[in-house]
Each structure stands twice: as structure tokens, then as C-alpha cells.
Amino acid sequence: MDNSSYTDRFVLSEDMDVQAVKEMVRILARGGRLLVTVPYGKYENHAWFRNYDRDHVRNLLSPMECHADLQTSYYRHTHGTGWRVATVEELEHVGYYDQANGGSAGLAVITAIKR
Numbered sequence: 001m002d003n004s005s006y007t008d009r010f011v012l013s014e015d016m017d018v019q020a021v022k023e024m025v026r027i028l029a030r031g032g033r034l035l036v037t038v039p040y041g042k043y044e045n046h047a048w049f050r051n052y053d054r055d056h057v058r059n060l061l062s063p064m065e066c067h068a069d070l071q072t073s074y075y076r077h078t079h080g081t082g083w084r085v086a087t088v089e090e091l092e093h094v095g096y097y098d099q100a101n102g103g104s105a106g107l108a109v110i111t112a113i114k115r
Helices: 016-027 054-061
Strands: 033-039 068-078 082-085 106-114
Touching: 016 033, 016 054, 033 054, 054 068, 054 106
Parallel strands: none
Antiparallel strands: 033 106, 068 082, 068 106
């Protein structure tokens, strides 16, 4: 496998994530399940990854809607208490590094079941 794209020079194109999810759904068998997790909160583009917001998750899911039943859950990580279920509104202003935990402070978990 060529890992050359995992360098400082790698820049995530705007629709690369959408194309990847479309392909994953395409190859699923009927009734097959796909679990997609993305960092979630206020939108931040960190070049090789993104912190998604409501509009970017909607864009990611739109090509799947006609092929799969979708369910999205949201979680928030806070220092000292760990992960818990959250609302979209609660995560609206949460940035990737906001909890000083070395990772995402919010998470969107999407389950797709192919029709």
C-alpha cells in the first residue's frame, strides 16, 4: 500500500469523504450495515482531517439517503467525565481540541443500513 498521501503535503479535497462513503454504501449487500464516525462540532478544516458541522454531515449523508436507512447519534467528550450522549445544539460551538484531550471533543456516529 502506498502511504505517501499521509504526509504534511496531503490535503483533503472537498468531496473526497463523500466519494468514499458513496463507494462504501455501493458495495454493501442489501441489509448490510455501515458505521461511520466523524469528529463533530463547529466546522474546522485541519487539512488532513475535518471537524464536521451540521451542514458538512448533511452533505456527507445526502448521497446515501436514497440507498440506505440512516441514523445519526451525537456524543461529547469532556475532561474528567468522558463520553456521553449529546445534542446537535450542544455541540454547535465545540472545536476539535476544546477539551485538551488530544482528540475530538464531539462525535457524530452514523449508521447506514442498505435497502
